[in-house]
Amino acid sequence: MRKCQLWAGLCRPAFGVVLLILLSGCLEQSQTTVDDQGARISSFDWGLPEHIPLPREPEDNPMTEEKFQLGRHLFYDTRLSSNGTISCSSCHHQDKAFSDGLAQASGATGERHPRNSQALVNVAWNNTLTWANPSLGTIEKQIMIPLFGDDPIEHGLNEGNHEQVLRSLQAEPEYASLFAAAFPDQADPLFDDLAWDNVVKALASFVRGLSSFDSDFDRGAMSAAALRGERLFNSERLECFHCHAGYNFTDATTDRLTTYNTLLFHNTGLYNIDGLGAYPEPNTGRHEVTGRADHMGQFRAPSLRNVALTAPYNHDGSVDTLEDVIRNYAAGGRLRVSPPNAGDGRMNPLKDGFIASFPITEDEIQDVVAFLESLTDQAFVTNPRFANPWTDNSNKDLIP
Numbered sequence: 001m002r003k004c005q006l007w008a009g010l011c012r013p014a015f016g017v018v019l020l021i022l023l024s025g026c027l028e029q030s031q032t033t034v035d036d037q038g039a040r041i042s043s044f045d046w047g048l049p050e051h052i053p054l055p056r057e058p059e060d061n062p063m064t065e066e067k068f069q070l071g072r073h074l075f076y077d078t079r080l081s082s083n084g085t086i087s088c089s090s091c092h093h094q095d096k097a098f099s100d101g102l103a104q105a106s107g108a109t110g111e112r113h114p115r116n117s118q119a120l121v122n123v124a125w126n127n128t129l130t131w132a133n134p135s136l137g138t139i140e141k142q143i144m145i146p147l148f149g150d151d152p153i154e155h156g157l158n159e160g161n162h163e164q165v166l167r168s169l170q171a172e173p174e175y176a177s178l179f180a181a182a183f184p185d186q187a188d189p190l191f192d193d194l195a196w197d198n199v200v201k202a203l204a205s206f207v208r209g210l211s212s213f214d215s216d217f218d219r220g221a222m223s224a225a226a227l228r229g230e231r232l233f234n235s236e237r238l239e240c241f242h243c244h245a246g247y248n249f250t251d252a253t254t255d256r257l258t259t260y261n262t263l264l265f266h267n268t269g270l271y272n273i274d275g276l277g278a279y280p281e282p283n284t285g286r287h288e289v290t291g292r293a294d295h296m297g298q299f300r301a302p303s304l305r306n307v308a309l310t311a312p313y314n315h316d317g318s319v320d321t322l323e324d325v326i327r328n329y330a331a332g333g334r335l336r337v338s339p340p341n342a343g344d345g346r347m348n349p350l351k352d353g354f355i356a357s358f359p360i361t362e363d364e365i366q367d368v369v370a371f372l373e374s375l376t377d378q379a380f381v382t383n384p385r386f387a388n389p390w391t392d393n394s395n396k397d398l399i400p
């Protein structure tokens, strides 16, 4: 089997180019996944309710408890950034279902990310990663972006500093045993040329293990208002269930029972600049990646699990409350009267067919909100398994 040698080309000058080529190699390889629900390729304890199908695992990175635990340490470690200021948990806080409460966060150098930090909830079941990238099929591939991307800069790792960052990880005594346990077949998993590949695999394993299926909804413990909201959510009047479908409340779900993956993206009429359907740069959705005019404004329907904890909303954090999200749907899109990006989203010519105005009362809006709140999983946001493992405060996420 061909190894995914992420760092083989690091010393060459064209860092970005080399990285891209190697990344596509990874994607090719990790597309082979195990589909047989019965045959577990790892003994990882997913701890899922019986009716939830197991998620896929990449063949070259099967889940293990040891990789999950190593990934957890790395996720909360600010040493994994160019200047020691940023960890994954800077933008992904457990108490907010691993979102951050900001419209848009800033990376290690202060550069603002154009998109809203996503919640990390049941990511293992998503058939594509991020708000709108049809070519990101694995968490491993996605994680390269916050670590090494330069537009925007998040962790800020690059050709010039990655060796120094690796040295700071090598200097941590806990990592020697964590890496050895996670990669038992390698003689020196934190030192040889697979070190960065291992970091990425461990981080992906931790993210893949962040599952949430223990809300009031799951336990059948919903209030009367939440039950009324659920009926509205599943009604042909509101149409929510078409896109926020199934056990993870998104039509972007894949699992080991999925035989055919359709990658779906939708335009919900948030913008309509100049009346031509345009969304503001660089947040043009699937269009940003494919360049196709008909993909303008199309985004992946996010899972709605724990959504009550992840305000502000939508791909750019431009909607403050769940009530306002619902009001935009009821209007059939969002009217933005004042600049920047003014335009009548209700008239967006590229809007999805299910996005059409509908009548709704204030009480009904509150019922839908109660339903969405019933998808909050308190055990998930307080689970010590997902929390910061570092007892020594010096290197953990210091950003509140």
Ligand code: HEC
Pocket (backbone or CB within 6 Å): 075, 086, 087, 088, 089, 090, 091, 092, 105, 106, 107, 108, 113, 115, 116, 117, 118, 119, 120, 123, 126, 128, 129, 130, 131, 132, 139, 142, 143, 146, 147, 154, 155, 203, 207
């Ligand atoms: C500066 C803030 C920031 C940091 C630091 C950051 N992220 Fe993110 N994360 C985001 C944003 C913003 C998105 C959405 C990106 C997009 O749509 O292009 C995202 C998306 C993701 C996704 C996709 C989730 C999904 O459902 O598709 C994963 C997985 C993820 N981040 C994991 C990580 C990991 C692991 C790290 C640490 C290596 C990390 N992030 C560091 C802001 C951040």
Ligand code: HEC
Pocket (backbone or CB within 6 Å): 233, 238, 239, 240, 241, 242, 243, 244, 265, 266, 267, 268, 270, 298, 299, 300, 301, 302, 304, 307, 310, 312, 313, 314, 315, 316, 322, 325, 326, 329, 330, 352, 353, 354, 355, 368
């Ligand atoms: C046509 C498909 C579609 C329909 C119908 C739909 N949604 Fe969405 N939903 C999406 C997409 C796509 C996004 C992300 C859009 C963006 O950010 O540009 C989204 C975003 C959201 C968000 C914000 C989530 C977050 O993490 O920021 C909420 C809440 C939500 N929808 C609830 C609902 C409710 C309630 C209904 C029914 C009234 C509904 N949706 C109907 C596709 C849909």
